[in-house]
Amino acid sequence: MSADNIQGLDTLEAWKRSKDFALREYKDILPLLPSEEKWSLNQQIRRSAQSVPANIAEGHGRFYYQENVRFCYIARGLLTEVYSHITLAHELGFIPSVLYKEIKKTDRGAHPHHQRLYRLSQTFQSRSKRTRREPPHPGRPRSLLYR
Numbered sequence: 267m268s269a270d271n272i273q274g275l276d277t278l279e280a281w282k283r284s285k286d287f288a289l290r291e292y293k294d295i296l297p298l299l300p301s302e303e304k305w306s307l308n309q310q311i312r313r314s315a316q317s318v319p320a321n322i323a324e325g326h327g328r329f330y331y332q333e334n335v336r337f338c339y340i341a342r343g344l345l346t347e348v349y350s351h352i353t354l355a356h357e358l359g360f361i362p363s364v365l366y367k368e369i370k371k372t373d374r375g376a377h378p379h380h381q382r383l384y385r386l387s388q389t390f391q392s393r394s395k396r397t398r399r400e401p402p403h404p405g406r407p408r409s410l411l412y413r
Contacts, residue, residue, distance in 0.1 A: 275326050284319040284341065287348075290369070291315040295352060299360050307355060314347040 275281055291311055299308045318341045325337025356366040 275323055278322065278326060280338075280341075281319050281322045281326070284322060284345070287345075288315040288319055291348065291352075294365060294369070295355065295361060298362075298365075299355065303360070307351060307358075307360075311348060311351045311355070314344045314351065317341075317344045318348065 292315070295311060296308055299311075321337045321341040321344065325334040325341075328334050328337070352361065352366070352369065355361045356363070
């Protein structure tokens with residue numbers, strides 16, 4: 267992976283927000299779950315939360331725009347999965363109502379994250395349509411693809 271891909275990742279608002287969301291899950295939610303949930307709900311939240319920014323990053327590192335779009339869609343699905351697990355943990359009494367409401371208020375639910383990922387995927391789809399019909403050479407610099 268080139269240095270411009272890594273630096274460009276820091277400029278993606280969707281990646282930064284999803285990374286912050288995953289950190290919040292680790293710090294605020296996972297410690298509240300009982301030990302008997304260590305290998306079930308705890309692991310489900312952990313894996314889906316960390317997979318959201320990971321899929322955005324993986325898509326960002328791909329060469330073809332359509333691959334990036336596919337990873338954005340995967341990240342959206344995982345985000346919905348995280349919110350489902352958090353809601354279940356709240357309804358089981360593992361997460362206090364105050365924290366659950368705060369998370370929903372702070373993150374305004376999954377909706378803004380979904381919108382951000384949708385806009386990112388739409389950007390990549392429009393760029394894909396602007397590029398040449400034949401697949402570009404994988405060694406060609408990305409700057410030539412943005413014409």
